[in-house]
Amino acid sequence: MKSKAHRHQASFRDPSGYIVQDGSSFKRVINPIYFPVYDALCKADFFAPLFKAKMLIPHVEQERSDQSIILLPEQIELMTYPYEWSFEQYKQAALLTLKLQNYALDRDFSLKDASAYNVTFHRGKPIFIDTLSFDLYQKDSPWRAYKQFIGHFLAPLVLAHYHGAEALKMMQTHIDGIPAALAASMLPGRSKLSPTLYTNIHLMAKMEAKHKDEYTPKSRSIKLSKKSLRNLLRSLYDYINKLELKEQTEWGDYYNKTNYQPQSFDFKKQQIQKWIRSRAARKIIDLGGNDGTFARAILQDIDLAVVADIDHNAVASNYAQVKANKEVNMLPLWFDVAQPSPALGWANKERDSILSRLQVWGPEAVLALAVIHHITLSGNIPFEDSARFFAGLSSVLVIEFPKRDDSWVASLLERKREFINHFDHYNLQEFEQAYMRYFTIEEKVEIPGSQRVLYLMQTRE
Amino acid sequence: MMGYFSMMFLYFDPGLGAMLVQAIVAAAAGIVLFSKNFMYKVKSFFGLTKSQKDGIDTMDFEQDEKQPNEEQGS
Numbered sequence: 239m240k241s242k243a244h245r246h247q248a249s250f251r252d253p254s255g256y257i258v259q260d261g262s263s264f265k266r267v268i269n270p271i272y273f274p275v276y277d278a279l280c281k282a283d284f285f286a287p288l289f290k291a292k293m294l295i296p297h298v299e300q301e302r303s304d305q306s307i308i309l310l311p312e313q314i315e316l317m318t319y320p321y322e323w324s325f326e327q328y329k330q331a332a333l334l335t336l337k338l339q340n341y342a343l344d345r346d347f348s349l350k351d352a353s354a355y356n357v358t359f360h361r362g363k364p365i366f367i368d369t370l371s372f373d374l375y376q377k378d379s380p381w382r383a384y385k386q387f388i389g390h391f392l393a394p395l396v397l398a399h400y401h402g403a404e405a406l407k408m409m410q411t412h413i414d415g416i417p418a419a420l421a422a423s424m425l426p427g428r429s430k431l432s433p434t435l436y437t438n439i440h441l442m443a444k445m446e447a448k449h450k451d452e453y454t455p456k457s458r459s460i461k462l463s464k465k466s467l468r469n470l471l472r473s474l475y476d477y478i479n480k481l482e483l484k485e486q487t488e489w490g491d492y493y494n495k496t497n498y499q500p501q502s503f504d505f506k507k508q509q510i511q512k513w514i515r516s517r518a519a520r521k522i523i524d525l526g527g528n529d530g531t532f533a534r535a536i537l538q539d540i541d542l543a544v545v546a547d548i549d550h551n552a553v554a555s556n557y558a559q560v561k562a563n564k565e566v567n568m569l570p571l572w573f574d575v576a577q578p579s580p581a582l583g584w585a586n587k588e589r590d591s592i593l594s595r596l597q598v599w600g601p602e603a604v605l606a607l608a609v610i611h612h613i614t615l616s617g618n619i620p621f622e623d624s625a626r627f628f629a630g631l632s633s634v635l636v637i638e639f640p641k642r643d644d645s646w647v648a649s650l651l652e653r654k655r656e657f658i659n660h661f662d663h664y665n666l667q668e669f670e671q672a673y674m675r676y677f678t679i680e681e682k683v684e685i686p687g688s689q690r691v692l693y694l695m696q697t698r699e
Numbered sequence: 700m701m702g703y704f705s706m707m708f709l710y711f712d713p714g715l716g717a718m719l720v721q722a723i724v725a726a727a728a729g730i731v732l733f734s735k736n737f738m739y740k741v742k743s744f745f746g747l748t749k750s751q752k753d754g755i756d757t758m759d760f761e762q763d764e765k766q767p768n769e770e771q772g773s
Contacts, residue, residue, distance in 0.1 A: 287760070291760070333756060333758075336758055337758055337760065340758050340759070340760065341760045344760070380713075380718045380721040380722070381721065382713035382718070383713070384713070384717055384718075384721055385713055385714040385717030385718075386713075388717070418717075433727045433728075433730070433731050434727075434728075434731070436727075437720070437723060437724040437727045437728075438724055441720055441723060441724070442716065442717060442720050442724075445716035445717070445719055445720040446714060446716035446717060446720075447716070448716060449714075449715040449716040449719065450716065452715050460718045460719060460721075460722070461722075462721050462722055462725060466721075466722070466725035466726070466729065467721070467725060469725050469728040469729040469732055470721060470724050470725040470728050471758065472728065472732060472758060473724075473727075473728030473731055473732060474728075475758040476732075479756055
């Protein structure tokens with residue numbers, strides 16, 4: 239590989255190959271050890287139908303030598319990780335993994351790993367990105383990635399089903415998946431009545447505890463017929479397919495709850511559209527973007543809109559619309575501005591923080607609509623710090639400031655009780671003063687029929 | 700080829716417990732799937748089956764392939 243290319247730390251675990259960053263593109267290098275499998279996959283025409291079905295990231299073979307084969311995959315704009323997905327996104331990623339394993343078995347291959355990090359969202363859909371995860375199927379062998387599938391997919395989804403979507407965030411502390419024993423201990427007793435949960439989680443936890451100090455003796459071969467393996471996959475698929483989140487409220491009319499006056503809504507929409515067009519920003523991130531209503535209003539001008547929100551229901555509603563409208567340029571992201579996903583794993587380099595991923599992607603504008611009062615009053619984050627944060631993301635900022643008379647702001651202030659005087663700084667003058675240290679105010683308009691002001695700002699120099 | 704497989708063995712530990720449990724999981728899954736199929740047949744014999752649920756997903760690949768490409772351009 240060329241010397242300027244450098245190896246990405248997310249791929250060190252698999253000896254079959256690794257990922258390099260060569261200039262602005264990511265490439266996949268295959269080591270000679272994986273050549274026989276790769277050649278068998280090519281010979282079986284394994285990849286093309288998956289590319290067509292948008293289940294596997296398409297690639298072209300770029301170079302081939304005795305030392306390496308280099309694949310250039312279609313580039314992912316912004317990688318999202320499992321703990322940044324809504325329940326439904328997570329579920330679709332799980333179903334995709336099972337579908338791929340079923341497809342592989344049909345052709346005498348098998349997934350050698352089933353990590354949730356092998357899936358990301360691209361052009362509105364979950365897509366499998368680890369091209370080297372396929373291995374030759376060996377007759378009557380069990381699925382070696384089964385344990386990983388349970389820890390990475392079934393356990394978090396089931397825990398979310400019983401305890402709410404927040405359980406999915408456990409993947410942040412369990413990069414190798416949620417251990418069956420932990421999942422079993424958190425599930426209610428009645429979950430043992432489900433044959434799927436009893437066997438895949440409770441029994442698995444018991445068997446793991448029983449055999450934890452043993453290693454596989456060479457003489458002992460564990461056998462499982464392909465038909466049995468398919469039954470296992472099918473039952474997991476059917477179970478996960480039906481799994482729902484209990485907390486899920488009605489979607490679709492989500493925005494009705496956030497009582498906008500129609501004329502204020504339209505004004506705001508048109509103003510944002512005008513500004514985004516004037517800056518020719520085609521990559522935008524909407525922080526606190528709710529269910530994507532505003533980003534969706536300007537979607538025809540956009541290559542990719544990342545809409546982040548702290549509220550799982552909003553992200554879930556957004557993804558439901560992405561699916562229903564078959565949108566390819568909207569990426570829902572479950573994200574807390576006050577606590578962005580950190581860098582994780584080996585040397586803190588295996589999984590990048592969301593902020594460094596966003597910086598690499600390079601949004602051309604940040605929308606922060608009606609979110610500053612939450613950041614400042616709920617998060618207690620000073621204006622200067624939020625200004626520095628936004629300036630670090632993009633050079634263009636469209637920010638909406640709800641004044642003290644806004645009903646939301648008033649209620650947030652009231653909750654401060656005897657400390658209400660500590661928040662006197664929440665006003666237009668102090669906001670502008672702090673933000674002008676990092677930005678110039680290009681335009682400023684009052685939104686009619688509201689207590690809100692909309693700004694277009696540009697970072698200094 | 701041997702080198703390849705021995706390396707795969709080191710790649711990550713699939714867990715002996717998890718490998719052993721699969722036979723039991725698969726057997727239970729087989730029973731559940733069989734009884735579901737059986738009940739479906741009984742119900743359809745008596746005309747009690749509901750029409751296909753809206754857009755229910757299946758694990759089988761061929762079904763997906765037939766879906767037309769109808770995505771919006773960005």
